[in-house]
Amino acid sequence: MNLKNLFKKGLIITMIGTLAIGMVACGSDKNKIKTLDKDEIVLGFDDTFVPMGFKGNDGNYTGFDIELSEAVGKKLNKKITFQPIDWTMKESELKNGNIDLIWNGYSVTEDRKKEVDFSKSYLKNRQVIITLANSNISSKEDLKGKKVAAQDQSSAIDAIGDYKDNFKELVTFSTNDEALRDLEAGRSDAVVADEILSRYYINLKGETKYKVLSDDFGDEEYAVGIRKGDKEFLDAFNKAYEEVVADGTASEISKKWFGEDIIQK
Known part of the structure; x- marks a missing residue:
């Protein structure tokens, strides 16, 4: 192979390598989802988990967590969309960007803290x-x-x-x-x-x-699972939740579903 051909081959390999690095970088940026920038927030839940989030007799989603999420969504000025998921895949769905919240009687555990950032706790x-x-x-x-x-x-x-x-x-x-x-x-x-x-x-x-x-x-x-590292949204979410507690909305939702106010202040 002559020098000219070697040079061409080397140039092609360099271009392919540069393109590959660029694609990886773009992929990394794509994975850094800023939830606060979204107009619509997707909530992942197990739609059989009565009374937290489930499909009612009319075919619509209902439950304590569903109503509380809608109230928090209003404070955030975001539309909440409900997405039933395989509960065994909840953390993967969050990481992959298929959902933005895990909110369905989601218990705080040390293992889960490694996978998600938790909001303030709202129920014991x-x-x-x-x-x-x-x-x-x-x-x-x-x-x-x-x-x-x-x-x-x-x-x-x-x-x-x-x-x-x-x-x-x-x-x-x-x-x-x-x-x-x-x-x-x-x-x-x-x-x-x-x-x-x-x-x-x-x-x-x-x-x-x-x-x-x-x-x-x-x-x-119980707390809400938020994508790891999305601190800006976590802070905004906690502030919105505190407002829902302060204005009495959370208490009313609790009384409707449990007959008493069991919200963590």
């Missing part, structure tokens, strides 16, 4: 143990050798932790509703789930059918 919660009313299970200790159900990739799984080694089996479902139906059918002995969801579900189905144990798998707090 517990991971409770639910059984059928006629069950002989009366404590966490009684779960040894039993089949326990929970939602896959939920904070209930995190809360149970290594205690699952005491169970006969920990079976997971894509939704809490499926886990509770498994309990109703007698295939599982107990369910570990968010207290807020569980109390609402039991109230609908009949309180005489279930019992919630005094033992639990720990206290938690």
Whole structure:
């Protein structure tokens, strides 16, 4: 190969390399989404999570978190669009820009703090143990050798932790509703789930059918997941939430769904 051809080949390789670097740089910039610049904010949620966010009988999305998000959206002067997602993929959906918020009874955990930035907490919660009313299970200790159900990739799984080694089996479902139906059918002995969801579900189905144990798998707090590093939007979001609390809107929404004001101030 002569010198002229070598020079041409080298030039082509250099151009390809420069183009590739430019494409990577553009991709990196594209991933740096500034949510505050958007007119429409996409909220990702599990649309079976009663009473936080779910599809009502009229086909529209409703629930405590849905109404609270709309109130915060007004303060931000942003339209909130609701996007049902696979709950096991929630952090990936946020990172990839498919959604802008994870807001659906999203419990704060140390592992999740590595993946998302959390807003101010707005509700306190517990991971409770639910059984059928006629069950002989009366404590966490009684779960040894039993089949326990929970939602896959939920904070209930995190809360149970290594205690699952005491169970006969920990079976997971894509939704809490499926886990509770498994309990109703007698295939599982107990369910570990968010207290807020569980109390609402039991109230609908009949309180005489279930019992919630005094033992639990720990206290938690609900907050909103925001893209990691988007501090400008995080600060604006927290300010808007504080305004919704201060003007009494959050309290009214809480009373509508829970019969009392359980908002964290």
